[in-house]
Amino acid sequence: MSRSAGRSARSEDSAPSDPDARSNGPRIGSDISSNFPDGGQASAGGASLDRAGAKDAPAATIASDSRSNPRNSDPRDILLDALRAALDAVGGYRSVHRRLMQEASIEGPCAAFAVGKASAFMMAGALDALGDRIEKGLVITRHGYAAEVIEPGWPVEVVESSHPLPDASSIEAGRALIDFLRRLPPRTTLLAMISGGASALVERLAAGFGAEDLARVNRYLLGSGYPIGTINRVRKRISLIKAGRLANFIASQEVLNLLISDVPGDDPKVIGSGLLIPHTAADIDTGEIDLPPWLTTMARSAPDLPPAKTMDSIRSEIIARPADARAAAAACLRKAGFDIIEHPEILQGDAVEAGSRIGRMIALAAPATVHLWVGETTVRLPPHPGRGGRCQSLALAAAREIAGKTGAYLLAAGTDGSDGPGEVAGALVDAGSIDRGQSAAPGSCPDRSLRAADAGTWLEACGDLVRTGPTGTNVMDLIIALRARSPASTERSFHAG
Numbered sequence: 001m002s003r004s005a006g007r008s009a010r011s012e013d014s015a016p017s018d019p020d021a022r023s024n025g026p027r028i029g030s031d032i033s034s035n036f037p038d039g040g041q042a043s044a045g046g047a048s049l050d051r052a053g054a055k056d057a058p059a060a061t062i063a064s065d066s067r068s069n070p071r072n073s074d075p076r077d078i079l080l081d082a083l084r085a086a087l088d089a090v091g092g093y094r095s096v097h098r099r100l101m102q103e104a105s106i107e108g109p110c111a112a113f114a115v116g117k118a119s120a121f122m123m124a125g126a127l128d129a130l131g132d133r134i135e136k137g138l139v140i141t142r143h144g145y146a147a148e149v150i151e152p153g154w155p156v157e158v159v160e161s162s163h164p165l166p167d168a169s170s171i172e173a174g175r176a177l178i179d180f181l182r183r184l185p186p187r188t189t190l191l192a193m194i195s196g197g198a199s200a201l202v203e204r205l206a207a208g209f210g211a212e213d214l215a216r217v218n219r220y221l222l223g224s225g226y227p228i229g230t231i232n233r234v235r236k237r238i239s240l241i242k243a244g245r246l247a248n249f250i251a252s253q254e255v256l257n258l259l260i261s262d263v264p265g266d267d268p269k270v271i272g273s274g275l276l277i278p279h280t281a282a283d284i285d286t287g288e289i290d291l292p293p294w295l296t297t298m299a300r301s302a303p304d305l306p307p308a309k310t311m312d313s314i315r316s317e318i319i320a321r322p323a324d325a326r327a328a329a330a331a332c333l334r335k336a337g338f339d340i341i342e343h344p345e346i347l348q349g350d351a352v353e354a355g356s357r358i359g360r361m362i363a364l365a366a367p368a369t370v371h372l373w374v375g376e377t378t379v380r381l382p383p384h385p386g387r388g389g390r391c392q393s394l395a396l397a398a399a400r401e402i403a404g405k406t407g408a409y410l411l412a413a414g415t416d417g418s419d420g421p422g423e424v425a426g427a428l429v430d431a432g433s434i435d436r437g438q439s440a441a442p443g444s445c446p447d448r449s450l451r452a453a454d455a456g457t458w459l460e461a462c463g464d465l466v467r468t469g470p471t472g473t474n475v476m477d478l479i480i481a482l483r484a485r486s487p488a489s490t491e492r493s494f495h496a497g
Helices: 003-009 075-090 092-100 119-133 168-182 211-222 228-238 245-249 293-301 322-335 351-363 390-402 433-440 446-451 455-461 487-495
Strands: 110-115 134-142 156-161 189-194 255-260 314-320 339-342 369-375 408-414 426-430 477-483
Touching (some): 075 322, 075 408, 075 426, 075 477, 092 119, 092 255, 092 314, 110 168, 119 134, 119 189, 134 168, 168 211, 168 245, 211 293, 322 339, 322 369, 322 477, 351 369, 351 390, 351 477, 390 408, 390 433, 390 446, 390 477, 426 455, 433 455, 446 455
Parallel strands (some): 110 189, 189 255, 339 369
16 A cells, blocks of 8 residues: 555544554454455454555454354353454554554654564554654564565565574675664664564674574584573674664664563563663673684674663663463453463473473363463474474373363464464364374374474364464463363353343
């Protein structure tokens, strides 16, 4: 759409300024397929784009299947309602739009850039909130994540890059970002928007080092056995832009840096490797790490950290957190009549072990009880892994424990809509998942599937995969374990009122 069409669609006469007031209602099913259709579907947690010009507020619109219930009393539907509520609460469009509608300091022309898996949606929210005040924009995101979000005619350049592993496109994206910043007039107000995935999507190394060097670094670090904190410290040490060094390329006197957190503890230094966050020398010190000489040379070639004066003009705020998604899901489930137990700790560790533990917990839980977590587990990969990521592995492991336990359900989904390779967000399993999988593929074995890191194949066979497409956010994974009411009490609950 044209810029004029987009701005007129955002006028006070044509649409409410509060995106919550315009959200579309969900159509819920067990297989979430979210896209931007001409007929009104929207991406979960993202902006619904009308090809005629108007952009609606974010809402999850999810195709129903035969298991749906008009009273929405099916536990599977209730869980998917909770997922939709979580994604809506932390959506990149909604979070940025809401924050900028409260921002009084951005009065004149400004520029904006967004980096991360939610960047296209964040930019759309900024454009809706600030209108023609944004004269120039740059979006750096994962391949395919800006499709149908950033419209032709908007003053926004889109650069697609690599995720989860950086490659030559990450180096080129870093070049594009630095060029964008260098070309801004000195007094331009700058809006920065950072979300999960930025660390891989954008990179720039010191002069003399390029894509081959970056690939060599990643091969070494991934095979080193170092903990993730050490790996990230090395990556920051060798970078021209991580650890706040991106500020070296900014001449603006005022910068507003909006962050969506995808990390435990919501540490701004960790979100996107802290592109615009002040660091100390200790934060990137690699002196005690036993690095090979070639990597030590790269570390010594990186520039110093920006002086404090350079960082003084940058205001950084976290506008969406994993806990926000968990709380929104909990509120949705509480309204449905469930007793809620929110686990404040971040769920980490081996996915199969975590799924087994949660499965045993919910198998013994009282009726009408829900447990919720956010986190990111890990999967042990064999030499030739199959399909499926950590959420699918966790869900299949839980399915083994709740097999035959009527009323037990578990949903595990990546809030970015991606769980491992492919376009699957996660899975929703129940007491019959194991039986359905074995009926669909006689001779199959869930234990064997888990050892082969092939949970996705099993879960597809039993119809338990969850798909959202790009959600417009990234706040780790959401895990919900539910024990349903007895059928009689469920019926009474949803007839009441």
